[in-house]
Amino acid sequence: xxxxxxxxxxxxxxxxxxxxxxxxxxxxxxxxxxxxxxxxxxxxxxxxxxxxxxxxxxxxxxxxxxxxxxxxxxxxxxxxxxxxxxxxxxxxx
Numbered sequence: 001x002x003x004x005x006x007x008x009x010x011x012x013x014x015x016x017x018x019x020x021x022x023x024x025x026x027x028x029x030x031x032x033x034x035x036x037x038x039x040x041x042x043x044x045x046x047x048x049x050x051x052x053x054x055x056x057x058x059x060x061x062x063x064x065x066x067x068x069x070x071x072x073x074x075x076x077x078x079x080x081x082x083x084x085x086x087x088x089x090x091x092x093x
Contacts, residue, residue: 004071004075005071008071011041011048012041015040015041015076016082018040019033019083038073041076042072042073042076045072046069050068
């Protein structure tokens with residue numbers, strides 16, 4: 001968790017519930033849910049990063065894109081990881 005910005009941890013919680021909603025609604029195939037969560041995470045993190053960035057030059061803009069992508073993937077991964085842990089713990093073997 002030291003790699004995820006603390007203010008973006010709430011995005012992982014949001015993505016967890018988005019994933020649950022997609023699964024319950026059966027709106028998409030289950031194998032596509034991680035991709036949807038990843039894209040949504042990148043989008044939400046991108047909105048946050050660009051809203052808080054001064055982005056005064058090409059280097060700053062490139063760093064904002066990089067930060068958006070990496071943070072989005074990390075929070076999506078965290079949300080999906082928590083989901084899989086809960087599913088696995090509920091299984092009876």
